[in-house]
Amino acid sequence: MRKYWWKILSILLLAYAVIGGFLLPVPRLPIVHESIRNLYFHVPMWFTMVVLFVISVVYSVKYLRSNHLKDDLYALCFASVGVVFSIFGMITGMEWAYYTWPADTQEASFLWTGDPKQLCAALCMLIYLAYLVLRGSIADYDKRAKISAVYNIFACALMFPLIFIIPRMVPSLHPGSDGNNPADPNHLDATMRMVFWPAVLGWILLSVWISTLLIRINLIAKKEIIYADVS
Amino acid sequence: MQMFPKSYAFLRNSLLAVIALLLPVWGFAQDSTAATAEGMRANGKIYVVVLVISTIFVGIILFLIYLERRIRKIEKNLH
Numbered sequence: 001m002r003k004y005w006w007k008i009l010s011i012l013l014l015a016y017a018v019i020g021g022f023l024l025p026v027p028r029l030p031i032v033h034e035s036i037r038n039l040y041f042h043v044p045m046w047f048t049m050v051v052l053f054v055i056s057v058v059y060s061v062k063y064l065r066s067n068h069l070k071d072d073l074y075a076l077c078f079a080s081v082g083v084v085f086s087i088f089g090m091i092t093g094m095e096w097a098y099y100t101w102p103a104d105t106q107e108a109s110f111l112w113t114g115d116p117k118q119l120c121a122a123l124c125m126l127i128y129l130a131y132l133v134l135r136g137s138i139a140d141y142d143k144r145a146k147i148s149a150v151y152n153i154f155a156c157a158l159m160f161p162l163i164f165i166i167p168r169m170v171p172s173l174h175p176g177s178d179g180n181n182p183a184d185p186n187h188l189d190a191t192m193r194m195v196f197w198p199a200v201l202g203w204i205l206l207s208v209w210i211s212t213l214l215i216r217i218n219l220i221a222k223k224e225i226i227y228a229d230v231s
Numbered sequence: 232m233q234m235f236p237k238s239y240a241f242l243r244n245s246l247l248a249v250i251a252l253l254l255p256v257w258g259f260a261q262d263s264t265a266a267t268a269e270g271m272r273a274n275g276k277i278y279v280v281v282l283v284i285s286t287i288f289v290g291i292i293l294f295l296i297y298l299e300r301r302i303r304k305i306e307k308n309l310h
Binding site for chain 2: 007011014015018019022023206209210213216217220223
């Protein structure tokens with residue numbers, strides 16, 4: 001019980017988010033209407049991705065200090081699950097924008113709107129996909145771990161301006177630019193806050209759970225490499 | 232008696248649990264003549280959406296728990 005209470009918490013929070021997210025009242029807004037409920041699902045995907053990438057870079061730094069391949073494996077697994085959640089965030093964002101953003105202000109009414117937020121998020125995803133490609137291109141375990149750990153630090157340093165800074169400096173249809181500040185605690189409606197933050201925590205805990213499963217499988221599958229190398 | 236390997240028993244039981252949870256819904260489908268705005272038909276049938284998404288969510292969670300137990304068993308055998 002002491003070890004997996006957070007997994008139960010994650011299930012409870014997400015069950016609350018799924019049921020409360022659809023049934024609790026939301027403000028009546030123009031254009032987006034009921035689709036504002038997507039906030040409980042689209043935004044936590046990106047929050048989760050950021051948290052996973054930060055955990056990943058912590059383990060990369062830990063690897064550079066310890067030279068234990070176990071730390072490198074942790075960094076890889078958290079980054080991989082982070083990429084999965086970024087794909088979810090991107091697809092849900094494209095779907096939401098397709099049905100709510102006015103088509104006549106865009107060059108084409110298509111899933112890819114070319115919005116700055118979308119472009120920067122896609123760049124961030126490409127940087128992390130390059131991390132996975134880089135890993136696959138080096139055969140030597142220690143060299144692979146060291147080079148990818150250094151690359152991971154650069155990738156994480158690039159993620160913050162790409163997700164949080166650049167999209168807010170240019171005109172964008174995505175909320176968060178043009179002077180409104182989502183970090184303001186009063187920015188979000190009070191009822192929505194009661195669902196949104198539990199949902200964020202629930203998704204983060206679920207993603208960590210999935211990451212630990214991936215780590216444990218790999219610790220078993222690669223045990224000869226990982227435990228033979230402790231120097 | 233043992234038709235399945237032990238590791239599949241949990242998955243099979245959880246599948247039966249999901250089916251049991253769905254029984255009331257099939258019960259509702261039977262009386263299509265009633266035009267009441269109660270239960271699953273209220274509020275523009277939003278409860279149906281909640282049910283569908285909850286089913287997917289429960290399925291994913293059960294699958295995660297199944298994976299968790301399988302990995303734990305393999306870890307125990309290793310040590």
